[in-house]
Amino acid sequence: MHFRTIARPARLLATSALVAATFAAASAQAEDINIYTSRQPDLIQPVLDAFTEETGLTTATIFIDKGLEERIAAEGANSPADLIMTVDIGRLDAAKQAGVVQAVESATLEENIPAAFRDTENEWFGLTARGRVVYASKERVGDEAITYEELADPKWKGRLCTRSGQHQYNIALIAAYIAHHGEEAARTWVEGLRDNLAGRPEGGDRDQAKAIAAGECDIGIGNTYYVGLMMNNEKEPEQKEWADAIKVVMPTFDNGRTHVNISGIALAKNAPNKENALKLMEYLSGDEAQRIYAELNYEYPLEPGIAASEVVTSFGELKVDDMPLAEIAKHRTKASEIVDEVGYDDGPQS
Template identity: 55%
Template sequence: MKTRLFLALTTTLAAAPALADEVNVYSHRQPELVQPLFDAFTEKTGINVNVAFVDKGMVERLQAEGARSPADLVMTVDIARLQQVVEAGVTQPVEDEALISIIPDAFRDPDNHWFGLTTRARIVYASKDRVADGEVTSYEDLADPKWQGRICTRSFTSDYNVALTAAYMAHHGEEATRTWLEGVKANLAKKPEGNDRSQVKSIWAGECDISLGNTYYMGQMIADPEQKEWADSVRIVFPVFEGDGTHMNISGVAMTKAAPNKAAAMQLMEFLVSDAAQAIYAETNHEFPVKDGVARSELVQSWGEFTPDSLGLVDVAKMRPAALKLIEAVNFDG
């Protein structure tokens, strides 16, 4: 049985009684990324997964629906978005030994409101032709004047770059982060715009030499005939924070406070950290499995090994408001 899309705010669904053989998910992730996982879960359990793709306003939607919300689970990306749903009071803790034992402490909420499902690294895409091996090694290095006119990036107020800035602030403090932001801004080849993949296109077009991006976009570009040439023009570099490792972020899941199908939702959460589901994540989404022992895809392995930053994601989330304020104060995107 295939995953079905549903509109959570329709009166009919909101008023319908809970069914034991279904789970309702609000997902910030694109449907094509989660569809294979839900199809595998339905095949294994017979439980249907109904998905509403919610690009914006997920917290507001859940708050408006309150106890009558049909949503059982929230699936999203970025530590900030996970923390937002928790801080809004629309989730509940899940005391499940299978989840707690499988997911490392660094990738789950201390109070078990959210659980990481996959990780991704915030890396540098570097031109194969114009950037030598070893020319960029750290995030701090991006502010070096040697990169003047050579960096492209999406908006720094995007969630991924705010998280990176928050991690930088956690490592180095506010004043050093301000200086870093000003230095990176001075090195931009053009005004921030587009998404991570369009930055790689700019490198391919010769508009800049390096850009920031998430690892999995390389897999997506390689799979797209139009974008494969962009991907072939760059290599992945895993920069580090000086004295530590490469900045990581996550995709994750949380159970809503309403959760009309709690038992079935728990089964889906457990399935998402199983070997089978983690392997689907690795092969389909080009992400790093959060479960130890599950192999990365052959493509992801080809990108090389790296040391993840030791900074806890909860600590990154705490710094996010100050990081965003600082990004706006230096008018990074201006």
């Protein structure tokens, strides 16, 4: 269904946006903890409900897909935001660089979250991990191991499909490649990926599985949790067919380990409910919350000793890259530049 858009004066649009933001902020202030999140609310609500049941503290979430840092910066000292919940090391690092978060000293967080998955200055903390892996056709790809480097091998020419190179998940992967091999090697690698593409990058990670199922390509790059979501999608059962057409291959760097990204959390700079917010941060890093994340969202818990779900375990052993995410984040800008320089999103050039 298509709706006709009626142009409105910029001043009216700006006023409407301000009124909406003010209303949302006022609504959030009625709660014990106010969360600005770029995560889909239905993915985090079960764990927030469990927190409320245990502590009696209530939460309010405001979903902000884009411009989260700008929103908090614009609100300044009057911002109702207590916590930022988001996905991708890039977004967490962007919040830090924008100066809208603050350091947290917590023995609980430091005990529960391994050092590689938290900021060196304690301004953000990972909560869950997802592997950036290969989706491979069960019919057309053998059981051989695949390294990240080998994805650029000409043997895959015309057989690879991915979403946009500029998407945050691919930028993080390219940044990890830079951290391991340097800028020039990464540029050559991205050129190889580009020329192995079956067509121009498009869609999301699930669309790459769909393309493999349709025979449009043989391998794709995607996050592990999407496979679990497809396998158990009752609302759109065709996604089960996409999942059934692929197998998960854990690609590795030369250290024998697989790149992962994270969902994470940070304490807002001017958090009005700082004490309550810290309680939620610590709860999210603990046993119960980590188990809920694992079972419902098909993500890997970061707290040591908490097992992944049976679905995720079926993907095979994930040996997590030990390159600190804070180090990977330093190369995000260069990774983005390389994508544009080689014309990745224009598709194969040879």
